[in-house]
Amino acid sequence: MDRTQEEIYEIFRVCLLAGKIMLMSGAETYRVEDTMSRIAASCGFDESHSFVTPTAIVFSIDGMELTKLIRISERSTDLRKVDLVNSISRSMSSKTLTVQDAHKRLKEIEAENLAYPLWLQFLAAAISSGCFVIIFLGKWIDFLPGCIAGGIGFLCTDYLHRTIRIRFFAEFIASIVIGLIAYSMILIGVGQQIDKIIIGAVMPLVPGLAITNALRDLMAGHLFSGVSKGAEAFLTSFAIGSGIAIVLTIF
Structure with missing residues:
Protein backbone atom coordinates (compact mmCIF):
# COMPACT_ATOMS: atom_id res chain seq x y z
CA MET A 1 0.00 0.00 0.00
CA GLU A 112 -13.85 8.93 27.39
CA ASN A 113 -16.82 8.64 29.72
CA LEU A 114 -18.20 12.17 29.81
CA ALA A 115 -21.49 11.27 31.47
CA TYR A 116 -22.35 12.77 34.82
CA PRO A 117 -21.96 10.44 37.83
CA LEU A 118 -24.97 8.26 38.59
CA TRP A 119 -25.74 10.00 41.89
CA LEU A 120 -26.00 13.35 40.11
CA GLN A 121 -28.23 11.87 37.38
CA PHE A 122 -30.44 10.36 40.10
CA LEU A 123 -30.66 13.69 41.90
CA ALA A 124 -31.52 15.54 38.68
CA ALA A 125 -34.18 12.97 37.74
CA ALA A 126 -35.72 13.13 41.22
CA ILE A 127 -35.86 16.93 41.40
CA SER A 128 -37.13 17.29 37.84
CA SER A 129 -39.87 14.74 38.55
CA GLY A 130 -41.05 16.72 41.56
CA CYS A 131 -40.97 19.94 39.54
CA PHE A 132 -43.03 18.35 36.78
CA VAL A 133 -45.64 17.41 39.38
CA ILE A 134 -46.01 21.11 40.22
CA ILE A 135 -45.92 22.13 36.54
CA PHE A 136 -48.84 19.79 35.84
CA LEU A 137 -50.84 21.56 38.60
CA GLY A 138 -50.14 19.04 41.33
CA LYS A 139 -50.10 20.02 44.99
CA TRP A 140 -46.94 20.64 46.97
CA ILE A 141 -47.73 17.61 49.12
CA ASP A 142 -47.17 15.52 45.99
CA PHE A 143 -43.72 17.04 45.32
CA LEU A 144 -41.76 14.62 47.52
CA PRO A 145 -43.61 11.48 46.31
CA GLY A 146 -42.94 12.61 42.74
CA CYS A 147 -39.23 13.00 43.54
CA ILE A 148 -39.02 9.56 45.14
CA ALA A 149 -40.93 7.77 42.37
CA GLY A 150 -39.06 9.57 39.59
CA GLY A 151 -35.62 8.98 41.12
CA ILE A 152 -36.20 5.28 41.80
CA GLY A 153 -37.76 4.83 38.36
CA PHE A 154 -34.67 6.38 36.76
CA LEU A 155 -32.33 4.12 38.75
CA CYS A 156 -34.42 1.11 37.74
CA THR A 157 -34.18 2.09 34.06
CA ASP A 158 -30.41 2.61 34.26
CA TYR A 159 -29.84 -0.73 35.99
CA LEU A 160 -31.99 -2.70 33.56
CA HIS A 161 -30.35 -1.03 30.55
CA ARG A 162 -26.98 -2.23 31.84
CA THR A 163 -28.02 -5.79 32.72
CA ILE A 164 -30.77 -6.79 30.28
CA ARG A 165 -30.26 -6.10 26.57
CA ILE A 166 -33.93 -6.10 25.64
CA ARG A 167 -35.33 -3.04 23.93
CA PHE A 168 -38.13 -1.20 25.78
CA PHE A 169 -38.08 -3.70 28.67
CA ALA A 170 -36.33 -1.30 31.04
CA GLU A 171 -38.90 1.46 30.48
CA PHE A 172 -41.75 -1.02 30.92
CA ILE A 173 -40.49 -2.34 34.27
CA ALA A 174 -39.52 1.13 35.48
CA SER A 175 -43.00 2.46 34.77
CA ILE A 176 -44.49 -0.41 36.79
CA VAL A 177 -42.15 0.47 39.67
CA ILE A 178 -43.18 4.13 39.43
CA GLY A 179 -46.85 3.18 39.47
CA LEU A 180 -46.40 0.97 42.53
CA ILE A 181 -44.46 3.66 44.41
CA ALA A 182 -47.05 6.31 43.57
CA TYR A 183 -49.87 4.03 44.73
CA SER A 184 -47.98 3.21 47.94
CA MET A 185 -47.47 6.91 48.66
CA ILE A 186 -51.19 7.52 48.35
CA LEU A 187 -51.97 4.57 50.66
CA ILE A 188 -49.71 5.81 53.45
CA GLY A 189 -51.06 9.34 53.09
CA VAL A 190 -47.89 11.04 51.88
CA GLY A 191 -49.43 12.11 48.55
CA GLN A 192 -52.91 12.99 47.33
CA GLN A 193 -53.05 13.01 43.51
CA ILE A 194 -51.77 9.75 42.06
CA ASP A 195 -52.17 10.94 38.47
CA LYS A 196 -49.97 14.00 39.00
CA ILE A 197 -47.32 11.94 40.82
CA ILE A 198 -47.18 9.39 38.02
CA ILE A 199 -47.09 12.01 35.26
CA GLY A 200 -44.21 13.85 36.93
CA ALA A 201 -42.28 10.66 37.74
CA VAL A 202 -42.36 9.23 34.21
CA MET A 203 -41.10 12.43 32.57
CA PRO A 204 -37.37 11.46 32.89
CA LEU A 205 -38.22 8.28 30.96
CA VAL A 206 -40.03 10.04 28.11
CA PRO A 207 -37.96 9.81 24.86
CA GLY A 208 -37.87 13.53 24.25
CA LEU A 209 -34.57 13.50 22.33
CA ALA A 210 -35.75 10.68 20.06
CA ILE A 211 -38.96 12.56 19.26
CA THR A 212 -37.04 15.78 18.54
CA ASN A 213 -34.47 14.02 16.34
CA ALA A 214 -37.22 12.20 14.45
CA LEU A 215 -38.97 15.47 13.64
CA ARG A 216 -35.73 17.21 12.67
CA ASP A 217 -34.71 14.32 10.40
CA LEU A 218 -38.13 14.36 8.76
CA MET A 219 -37.91 18.11 8.18
CA ALA A 220 -34.41 17.65 6.73
CA GLY A 221 -35.75 15.10 4.24
CA HIS A 222 -34.27 12.01 5.91
CA LEU A 223 -37.52 10.10 5.86
CA PHE A 224 -36.12 6.64 6.62
CA SER A 225 -34.25 7.77 9.73
CA GLY A 226 -37.09 10.03 10.83
CA VAL A 227 -39.67 7.27 10.63
CA SER A 228 -37.32 4.79 12.35
CA LYS A 229 -36.64 7.11 15.27
CA GLY A 230 -40.30 8.04 15.46
CA ALA A 231 -41.21 4.36 15.71
CA GLU A 232 -38.61 3.87 18.44
CA ALA A 233 -39.99 6.82 20.39
CA PHE A 234 -43.54 5.50 19.97
CA LEU A 235 -42.63 2.04 21.24
CA THR A 236 -40.79 3.51 24.21
CA SER A 237 -43.83 5.64 25.06
CA PHE A 238 -46.07 2.61 24.62
CA ALA A 239 -43.90 0.60 27.04
CA ILE A 240 -44.13 3.37 29.64
CA GLY A 241 -47.89 3.69 29.21
CA SER A 242 -48.38 -0.08 29.37
CA GLY A 243 -46.54 -0.38 32.67
CA ILE A 244 -48.60 2.39 34.27
CA ALA A 245 -51.82 0.95 32.84
CA ILE A 246 -51.10 -2.46 34.38
CA VAL A 247 -50.62 -0.93 37.84
CA LEU A 248 -53.77 1.19 37.61
CA THR A 249 -55.78 -1.76 36.32
CA ILE A 250 -54.70 -4.06 39.16
CA PHE A 251 -55.10 -1.52 41.96
Whole structure:
Protein backbone atom coordinates (compact mmCIF):
# COMPACT_ATOMS: atom_id res chain seq x y z
CA MET A 1 0.00 0.00 0.00
CA ASP A 2 1.59 3.34 -1.09
CA ARG A 3 1.38 6.61 0.83
CA THR A 4 -1.66 7.90 -1.08
CA GLN A 5 -3.67 4.82 -0.21
CA GLU A 6 -2.64 5.10 3.42
CA GLU A 7 -3.84 8.72 3.51
CA ILE A 8 -7.15 7.75 1.93
CA TYR A 9 -7.69 4.98 4.46
CA GLU A 10 -6.87 7.41 7.26
CA ILE A 11 -9.47 9.88 5.96
CA PHE A 12 -12.04 7.08 5.78
CA ARG A 13 -11.27 6.09 9.36
CA VAL A 14 -11.60 9.66 10.60
CA CYS A 15 -14.91 10.24 8.81
CA LEU A 16 -16.43 6.96 9.97
CA LEU A 17 -15.19 7.32 13.54
CA ALA A 18 -16.59 10.86 13.76
CA GLY A 19 -19.95 9.66 12.42
CA LYS A 20 -19.98 6.66 14.75
CA ILE A 21 -19.33 8.77 17.86
CA MET A 22 -22.01 11.30 16.93
CA LEU A 23 -24.64 8.70 16.07
CA MET A 24 -23.98 6.72 19.25
CA SER A 25 -24.21 9.93 21.27
CA GLY A 26 -27.67 10.93 20.06
CA ALA A 27 -26.97 13.21 17.08
CA GLU A 28 -29.45 13.55 14.22
CA THR A 29 -28.61 11.58 11.08
CA TYR A 30 -28.48 14.67 8.87
CA ARG A 31 -25.94 16.24 11.25
CA VAL A 32 -23.82 13.08 11.11
CA GLU A 33 -23.84 13.10 7.30
CA ASP A 34 -23.01 16.81 7.18
CA THR A 35 -20.07 16.43 9.59
CA MET A 36 -18.62 13.50 7.63
CA SER A 37 -18.92 15.45 4.36
CA ARG A 38 -17.20 18.48 5.90
CA ILE A 39 -14.31 16.38 7.17
CA ALA A 40 -13.86 14.77 3.75
CA ALA A 41 -14.03 18.19 2.05
CA SER A 42 -11.38 19.57 4.41
CA CYS A 43 -9.09 16.76 3.18
CA GLY A 44 -9.63 17.66 -0.48
CA PHE A 45 -12.51 15.32 -1.31
CA ASP A 46 -15.42 17.61 -2.14
CA GLU A 47 -17.57 14.80 -3.56
CA SER A 48 -18.22 12.32 -0.75
CA HIS A 49 -21.37 10.34 -0.06
CA SER A 50 -22.72 9.00 3.22
CA PHE A 51 -25.87 7.13 4.08
CA VAL A 52 -26.72 7.13 7.76
CA THR A 53 -29.47 5.20 9.53
CA PRO A 54 -29.96 4.76 13.28
CA THR A 55 -28.13 1.41 13.06
CA ALA A 56 -25.55 1.78 10.27
CA ILE A 57 -23.26 4.20 8.42
CA VAL A 58 -22.17 3.78 4.79
CA PHE A 59 -19.47 6.10 3.44
CA SER A 60 -17.73 6.46 0.07
CA ILE A 61 -15.84 9.04 -1.99
CA ASP A 62 -16.32 9.77 -5.69
CA GLY A 63 -13.64 8.13 -7.82
CA MET A 64 -12.75 5.60 -5.13
CA GLU A 65 -13.75 1.97 -5.28
CA LEU A 66 -13.56 1.76 -1.52
CA THR A 67 -16.87 1.89 0.37
CA LYS A 68 -17.00 1.31 4.12
CA LEU A 69 -19.88 0.30 6.37
CA ILE A 70 -20.04 0.20 10.14
CA ARG A 71 -22.84 -1.06 12.37
CA ILE A 72 -24.20 0.89 15.35
CA SER A 73 -25.54 -1.43 18.04
CA GLU A 74 -25.78 0.93 21.02
CA ARG A 75 -27.04 4.50 21.27
CA SER A 76 -27.23 6.86 24.21
CA THR A 77 -27.43 10.59 24.88
CA ASP A 78 -24.14 12.44 25.26
CA LEU A 79 -24.38 15.85 23.59
CA ARG A 80 -20.94 16.78 24.94
CA LYS A 81 -19.35 14.24 22.61
CA VAL A 82 -21.42 15.56 19.71
CA ASP A 83 -20.09 19.04 20.42
CA LEU A 84 -16.49 17.82 20.65
CA VAL A 85 -16.72 16.03 17.30
CA ASN A 86 -18.24 19.15 15.76
CA SER A 87 -15.30 21.14 17.11
CA ILE A 88 -12.86 18.73 15.49
CA SER A 89 -14.74 19.04 12.20
CA ARG A 90 -14.49 22.83 12.34
CA SER A 91 -10.78 22.65 13.20
CA MET A 92 -10.12 20.42 10.20
CA SER A 93 -12.11 22.74 7.93
CA SER A 94 -9.98 25.68 9.08
CA LYS A 95 -6.79 23.63 8.51
CA THR A 96 -5.71 23.89 12.13
CA LEU A 97 -5.88 20.13 12.75
CA THR A 98 -4.28 17.36 10.73
CA VAL A 99 -5.95 14.07 9.85
CA GLN A 100 -3.62 12.11 12.14
CA ASP A 101 -4.22 14.43 15.09
CA ALA A 102 -7.98 14.35 14.44
CA HIS A 103 -8.00 10.55 14.45
CA LYS A 104 -6.04 10.47 17.70
CA ARG A 105 -8.39 12.98 19.33
CA LEU A 106 -11.48 11.10 18.12
CA LYS A 107 -10.16 7.86 19.62
CA GLU A 108 -9.72 9.69 22.92
CA ILE A 109 -13.26 11.07 22.77
CA GLU A 110 -14.65 7.61 21.97
CA ALA A 111 -12.91 6.11 25.01
CA GLU A 112 -13.85 8.93 27.39
CA ASN A 113 -16.82 8.64 29.72
CA LEU A 114 -18.20 12.17 29.81
CA ALA A 115 -21.49 11.27 31.47
CA TYR A 116 -22.35 12.77 34.82
CA PRO A 117 -21.96 10.44 37.83
CA LEU A 118 -24.97 8.26 38.59
CA TRP A 119 -25.74 10.00 41.89
CA LEU A 120 -26.00 13.35 40.11
CA GLN A 121 -28.23 11.87 37.38
CA PHE A 122 -30.44 10.36 40.10
CA LEU A 123 -30.66 13.69 41.90
CA ALA A 124 -31.52 15.54 38.68
CA ALA A 125 -34.18 12.97 37.74
CA ALA A 126 -35.72 13.13 41.22
CA ILE A 127 -35.86 16.93 41.40
CA SER A 128 -37.13 17.29 37.84
CA SER A 129 -39.87 14.74 38.55
CA GLY A 130 -41.05 16.72 41.56
CA CYS A 131 -40.97 19.94 39.54
CA PHE A 132 -43.03 18.35 36.78
CA VAL A 133 -45.64 17.41 39.38
CA ILE A 134 -46.01 21.11 40.22
CA ILE A 135 -45.92 22.13 36.54
CA PHE A 136 -48.84 19.79 35.84
CA LEU A 137 -50.84 21.56 38.60
CA GLY A 138 -50.14 19.04 41.33
CA LYS A 139 -50.10 20.02 44.99
CA TRP A 140 -46.94 20.64 46.97
CA ILE A 141 -47.73 17.61 49.12
CA ASP A 142 -47.17 15.52 45.99
CA PHE A 143 -43.72 17.04 45.32
CA LEU A 144 -41.76 14.62 47.52
CA PRO A 145 -43.61 11.48 46.31
CA GLY A 146 -42.94 12.61 42.74
CA CYS A 147 -39.23 13.00 43.54
CA ILE A 148 -39.02 9.56 45.14
CA ALA A 149 -40.93 7.77 42.37
CA GLY A 150 -39.06 9.57 39.59
CA GLY A 151 -35.62 8.98 41.12
CA ILE A 152 -36.20 5.28 41.80
CA GLY A 153 -37.76 4.83 38.36
CA PHE A 154 -34.67 6.38 36.76
CA LEU A 155 -32.33 4.12 38.75
CA CYS A 156 -34.42 1.11 37.74
CA THR A 157 -34.18 2.09 34.06
CA ASP A 158 -30.41 2.61 34.26
CA TYR A 159 -29.84 -0.73 35.99
CA LEU A 160 -31.99 -2.70 33.56
CA HIS A 161 -30.35 -1.03 30.55
CA ARG A 162 -26.98 -2.23 31.84
CA THR A 163 -28.02 -5.79 32.72
CA ILE A 164 -30.77 -6.79 30.28
CA ARG A 165 -30.26 -6.10 26.57
CA ILE A 166 -33.93 -6.10 25.64
CA ARG A 167 -35.33 -3.04 23.93
CA PHE A 168 -38.13 -1.20 25.78
CA PHE A 169 -38.08 -3.70 28.67
CA ALA A 170 -36.33 -1.30 31.04
CA GLU A 171 -38.90 1.46 30.48
CA PHE A 172 -41.75 -1.02 30.92
CA ILE A 173 -40.49 -2.34 34.27
CA ALA A 174 -39.52 1.13 35.48
CA SER A 175 -43.00 2.46 34.77
CA ILE A 176 -44.49 -0.41 36.79
CA VAL A 177 -42.15 0.47 39.67
CA ILE A 178 -43.18 4.13 39.43
CA GLY A 179 -46.85 3.18 39.47
CA LEU A 180 -46.40 0.97 42.53
CA ILE A 181 -44.46 3.66 44.41
CA ALA A 182 -47.05 6.31 43.57
CA TYR A 183 -49.87 4.03 44.73
CA SER A 184 -47.98 3.21 47.94
CA MET A 185 -47.47 6.91 48.66
CA ILE A 186 -51.19 7.52 48.35
CA LEU A 187 -51.97 4.57 50.66
CA ILE A 188 -49.71 5.81 53.45
CA GLY A 189 -51.06 9.34 53.09
CA VAL A 190 -47.89 11.04 51.88
CA GLY A 191 -49.43 12.11 48.55
CA GLN A 192 -52.91 12.99 47.33
CA GLN A 193 -53.05 13.01 43.51
CA ILE A 194 -51.77 9.75 42.06
CA ASP A 195 -52.17 10.94 38.47
CA LYS A 196 -49.97 14.00 39.00
CA ILE A 197 -47.32 11.94 40.82
CA ILE A 198 -47.18 9.39 38.02
CA ILE A 199 -47.09 12.01 35.26
CA GLY A 200 -44.21 13.85 36.93
CA ALA A 201 -42.28 10.66 37.74
CA VAL A 202 -42.36 9.23 34.21
CA MET A 203 -41.10 12.43 32.57
CA PRO A 204 -37.37 11.46 32.89
CA LEU A 205 -38.22 8.28 30.96
CA VAL A 206 -40.03 10.04 28.11
CA PRO A 207 -37.96 9.81 24.86
CA GLY A 208 -37.87 13.53 24.25
CA LEU A 209 -34.57 13.50 22.33
CA ALA A 210 -35.75 10.68 20.06
CA ILE A 211 -38.96 12.56 19.26
CA THR A 212 -37.04 15.78 18.54
CA ASN A 213 -34.47 14.02 16.34
CA ALA A 214 -37.22 12.20 14.45
CA LEU A 215 -38.97 15.47 13.64
CA ARG A 216 -35.73 17.21 12.67
CA ASP A 217 -34.71 14.32 10.40
CA LEU A 218 -38.13 14.36 8.76
CA MET A 219 -37.91 18.11 8.18
CA ALA A 220 -34.41 17.65 6.73
CA GLY A 221 -35.75 15.10 4.24
CA HIS A 222 -34.27 12.01 5.91
CA LEU A 223 -37.52 10.10 5.86
CA PHE A 224 -36.12 6.64 6.62
CA SER A 225 -34.25 7.77 9.73
CA GLY A 226 -37.09 10.03 10.83
CA VAL A 227 -39.67 7.27 10.63
CA SER A 228 -37.32 4.79 12.35
CA LYS A 229 -36.64 7.11 15.27
CA GLY A 230 -40.30 8.04 15.46
CA ALA A 231 -41.21 4.36 15.71
CA GLU A 232 -38.61 3.87 18.44
CA ALA A 233 -39.99 6.82 20.39
CA PHE A 234 -43.54 5.50 19.97
CA LEU A 235 -42.63 2.04 21.24
CA THR A 236 -40.79 3.51 24.21
CA SER A 237 -43.83 5.64 25.06
CA PHE A 238 -46.07 2.61 24.62
CA ALA A 239 -43.90 0.60 27.04
CA ILE A 240 -44.13 3.37 29.64
CA GLY A 241 -47.89 3.69 29.21
CA SER A 242 -48.38 -0.08 29.37
CA GLY A 243 -46.54 -0.38 32.67
CA ILE A 244 -48.60 2.39 34.27
CA ALA A 245 -51.82 0.95 32.84
CA ILE A 246 -51.10 -2.46 34.38
CA VAL A 247 -50.62 -0.93 37.84
CA LEU A 248 -53.77 1.19 37.61
CA THR A 249 -55.78 -1.76 36.32
CA ILE A 250 -54.70 -4.06 39.16
CA PHE A 251 -55.10 -1.52 41.96
